[in-house]
Amino acid sequence: MSEYSIINTRAPRLDAPDKATGRATFIDDLNMPGMLFGAILQSPLAHAKILNIDTSRAKKLPGVKAVVTAEEAGLVKYGVSPARYDETLYCHEKVRYVGDEIAAVAAVDLETALEAVSLIRVDYDDLPALFTIEEAMVEGAPALHEGFPQNICAEVHQEFGDVEAAFNECDLVRTDKFISKRQDAAFIEPHGCIADYDLSGHLTLHTSTQVPHYVMRTVAMVMGLPVGDVRVVKPYVGGGFGPKAEATPLEMSACILSMKTVRPVKMNYTREQVFLHSRARHQFIHTMTTGVKKDGTLMALKNECYLDGGAYTSFGIATVYYAGSLLGGPYKLPNMKYDGWRIYTNKPVCGAQRGHGGVAARAAWEHQLDIIAEELGMDPIELRLKNVMVAGDTTCNELNMSSLGMKECVEAVRQGSKWNAKRGKMPRGKGIGMACGFFVSGAGYPIYRSDTYHSTVLIKLSEDGGTVNVYTGSAEIGQGSDTTMAMIAAEALGVRLDDVRVASGDTEFGVDLGAYSSRQTLMTGHATKEAAEDVKRQVLEVLSEKLNTPVDGIDIKDGLIIFKSKDVDFSAIRARYIKEHRGWSDLPRGNDLTFREAARTAYLARGSIVGTGKYKPPELGGKYKGAAVGTSPAYGCSAQVVEVTVDMETGKITVDKMTDAHDCGFAINRTSVEGQMQGSLCMGLGEAMFEEVKFDEDGRILNANLGEYKIPTALDMPNVEAIIVESNEPNGPFGAKEVGEGAIIPTIPAILNAVYDATGVRINELPLTPERVYMALKAKVEKGDTRD
């Protein structure tokens, strides 16, 4: 057992009772008096000039309160990265994908709003639409955005060391191509929001978001309001996984409609609109060349990647950088060259999704490393162990592994899966495979250039002394961050978990950059710990004065005050407390002074006791262009082993077992860490085996629903053995770092490698549907290749 009383346990989630009983409030549970309903008109065409927009019939429809187009909303450019703001709230000159927003309506009910939308007439002039990277990159292809020839939205060219020279020293160099598919994040709760602009000019936006802070800034900028007049409040959120990490046209439509009508306006995306808004994982096409020595020593990697970006930039610049930078570890790799291109196409916009930019790259590489191991005659685990980094190592692209239990993770899954007993000994049709990966524990820099703190936290003790109130702008989106912050606060202050209440997700509580890049446990955690220590110090100072004993002779543990010296007499404090509470049934008794009495005493001496905490990472990373992307105060890592059965006649894969070891530094809540591991594996399994957003020849999505876009069901998920590895991260609060995204990184390649082990066929394209696997098996038979 650890020295701690609260953290590192399996404390139940604070929100569990409310969620289990249906009491938890999500955006769609919220209603306000006088509330209107909004709806958006979206383009039915993939690429067209807008000749005219006629809203007159919509405006005349009884019950319609406002109709807005670019004319009313203006043309303020926004986006994710300030270096590339390329969206306006509504299209003006042209539409760039099926789903591009043209107008919005607020009406007394949703039926009327939808009818009004259908009455808006738009005249278009068709433009040639570009749906693939190849089409879009043709010299002289029509440009989606002026000033971006060949539709290159962003390109990256980096070289660390000298790759060509290193290849010359290698015993084995091989090149492989890998193709992943466009994803949808398939969170269960579609986006929704209520904007409420009041008569004093304050705008409050209740919204299902991962990032209240960024949404507040974008809304203020686009609406032309002082940022202080905009407040963003996040109710419970039913998952985000990335696409909810930016301000949406839905949110901004609700805001402008509320400002026009001075009434609350509620808006929701349908599931189809979630697919159209997208901002989920790009399609990646990687070509990788890796060179090794005979003994397996990794020498160099040349990585070339094309990303199908869709019609706007969103997170894409970061994505195209991550697709290179996240291969710097967890292996010692002295030479790395990366060339990446993100291409605009007339399709919905891709953005960030769990494992941002690193998932396909890792799949491609770990798959290739498996091939290399086989060609060298090495066990895939040995190849990896030969090259793993250890704590203190820095990658060739200058990412510092301040802690790294990579080797421990590999050993843990080797043992946990009984790898040695199974590998190479399974019958045809059954296979076992493994892979590794690492991921940031919070982006090193905010999305906009700033010296801002990444998190500020405020803790206020209730004046009656009973309760510790934590106020944070961080976003509980289902991952359990509120519980994590409560546990950190309770531990740092020395109280029981029941004494802590967390209020979160409100921009009025302070700055927090939100739930993305797996940052909250480390960053919000730091700020929470600091605020709790601040409060503790204040309480102890008062006690020290009142009891005439040195501050360092007093501590707080499990809600009780611990005195080093036996003869501290606190009877006066107790007597006064009891006097104040005559007639109450829960008066403190026993031999120890309680935290409640101490906190009350502090209040009586100093007024409300408020502690603050803040966190921002130190300056991180190199000085080269794009060096910021990939930096983090810490890196989580994991290793996975997957076992599969492949039906050799139909190509259908059954994943039988997954063993995952993840180094999260130090587990604040062990159950939550395992939950993130299980969730990541499930999401990775879906991407590996089923998921692909498909389009018809006019750029319309064919499977914009969860019936035809197939995420794993409970029956597709095998049992997962989740092994927590703790490396004690020096830059993390209590040694903690990420688990939310890193755990998805090895899943796809572990499945790919297991499928190869089962079938003898390498498949370089996702998803591994029965048809794709079957066709690969058939091609092998037709080639007369009978090797198993």
Place this chain on the structure above:
Amino acid sequence: MLLPKFDFHEPTTIEEACQIMAELGQKAKLIAGGTDLIVNMKRKVLSPEHLVSLSRIDALKNVDLSDGPLRIGACVTAAALAESEGIKRTFSAFSKGASVLGTPLIRNLATIAGNLVSARPAADLPPSLMAYGAKVVLKKSAGERSVALEDFFRGPGQTVVGKDEILTEILIDKPLGYTGAGYIKLGVRKTLEISLVNVAAFISLDSQDGSIQRARIVLGAVAPIPIRVPSAEQILVGEKPTETLFVRAGETAAQDSRPIDDFRGSAEYRRDMIEVLTRRALEMAFNEARSHE
């Protein structure tokens, strides 16, 4: 997605329902579980002025396993079918079909009549029912008729059911002697799937170790309606069941089918899977036939 407006009727007897349908005709749609209809109404594919619910007609909810043919009321749900031990014992392939339809939530609502009348090419109940030689009873105020399921489907979403007719019952003769059947659904994931291909097979043997007397093979999701494959069936009849025989039947079924490419799968894959699944369904049928009596 919002539903269009409609009037709602809830008759409590078959006669009353027939009368309403006779009066409203084109303007009305029957609703059972609504798992197909409501989806289409939300998508605005259909917007009937009237919905006539069958849910309050208790006479449509019975399963009669006593003497004579198995009689299944129109409104029996997939969940009830899948849970019935009697059906599992005698009509294992049909039971299987019901148990792999949708998800538990869908099965609790989805009815057998809705599954037949919605006439989706990939539906899970028609193949095995056709393989068992099922008939359906169609009623209207002016009388009733019975139609073999084989003659029931006209195309995707199209059946012989008239505007004023209600499907009230499904009848299946109990298989006698050494008979068996199998049903296999192939989708991408383990559940909540639309079949890429599904196959039902039925055979009867003249004795436990004898030759095949009758055979029916039904393919789903590879044509506008579920189809039988007479050429493959003929290969089997009169022959001793062997692995090679089943392989040949599978090859013939694949050769004689005309699946199409769509975004769910290619024609080539579907054709190859007909071969594999037909063989496997026949093996299942044979194993059951041998052990049945």
